[in-house]
Amino acid sequence: MSRPFDPFLYLVTDRALAGPRGVAETVRLALDGGVTLVQLREKALAHEPFVEEARRLREICHARGVPLIVNDDLAVAREAGADGVHLGQSDASVAQARETLGPDAIIGLSVESVEQAQAAAQLEIDYMAASPVFATPTKTDTALPLGLEGVRAIRRLTDKPLVAIGGINHANALEVLQAGADGLAVISAIMAAPDPRQAAREFHRLRSVH
Numbered sequence: 001m002s003r004p005f006d007p008f009l010y011l012v013t014d015r016a017l018a019g020p021r022g023v024a025e026t027v028r029l030a031l032d033g034g035v036t037l038v039q040l041r042e043k044a045l046a047h048e049p050f051v052e053e054a055r056r057l058r059e060i061c062h063a064r065g066v067p068l069i070v071n072d073d074l075a076v077a078r079e080a081g082a083d084g085v086h087l088g089q090s091d092a093s094v095a096q097a098r099e100t101l102g103p104d105a106i107i108g109l110s111v112e113s114v115e116q117a118q119a120a121a122q123l124e125i126d127y128m129a130a131s132p133v134f135a136t137p138t139k140t141d142t143a144l145p146l147g148l149e150g151v152r153a154i155r156r157l158t159d160k161p162l163v164a165i166g167g168i169n170h171a172n173a174l175e176v177l178q179a180g181a182d183g184l185a186v187i188s189a190i191m192a193a194p195d196p197r198q199a200a201r202e203f204h205r206l207r208s209v210h
């Protein structure tokens with residue numbers, strides 16, 4: 001059984017979009033605005049700086065009772081004492097992640113189709129990410145967008161926490177939740193916002209209207 005986590009407002013980091021404000025400061029502001037889960041996503045950092053950044057973010061997140069997930073890299077997640085890992089369909093296997101990180105780690109898996117969501121039912125994961133719900137310039141090597149209908153279809157297949165990712169912004173977030181997602185995973189709408197605290201607050205407000 002994994003440690004407890006709240007998937008409602010899941011911030012995935014992006015160093016380029018954070019700009020001169022930096023990842024750590026952007027995460028700090030976003031946590032103040034109500035982010036409930038953070039994923040450190042680094043595609044270009046070498047091992048040691050990746051571990052250092054993960055340790056730094058873990059401290060910032062844990063000070064606010066929020067878990068830190070590492071994208072892709074099991075060794076970084078383990079060395080940094082992160083709370084879990086997010087895996088895509090082409091990453092390490094869920095079994096390998098479970099073996100490396102232990103029974104209480106939070107393991108998330110991207111699902112890009114109904115078939116992948118069905119297959120994921122057999123796996124020891126803690127949440128699924130419907131990916132992508134909408135097309136996004138932040139990541140272009142994605143599968144075809146699932147749309148809201150895809151989120152509804154995946155929702156019907158699983159009782160696990162379901163987050164949606166890809167092109168989520170303040171204008172479409174409510175309909176993503178109404179389609180059955182338990183959480184909103186966002187990069188640009190918070191990382192690139194002029195005021196990440198306020199951007200997070202606006203998403204967080206949907207919790208009471210949803």
Ligand SMILES: Cc1ncc(COP(=O)(O)OP(=O)(O)O)c(N)n1
Binds near residue numbers: 010039088129131163
């Ligand atoms: C919450 C969440 N959902 C989906 C992804 C994408 O994972 P993946 O397909 O492995 O792609 P990369 O992020 O590794 O480029 C994610 N990171 N987080």
Ligand SMILES: Cc1nc(C(=O)O)sc1CCOP(=O)(O)O
Binds near residue numbers: 139186
């Ligand atoms: C990291 C990532 N994964 C995706 C997937 O579909 O698997 S979409 C994506 C980027 C999401 O960024 P934004 O919130 O700026 O659209």
Ligand SMILES: [Mg+2]
Binds near residue numbers: 071072086091
């Ligand atoms: Mg990946």
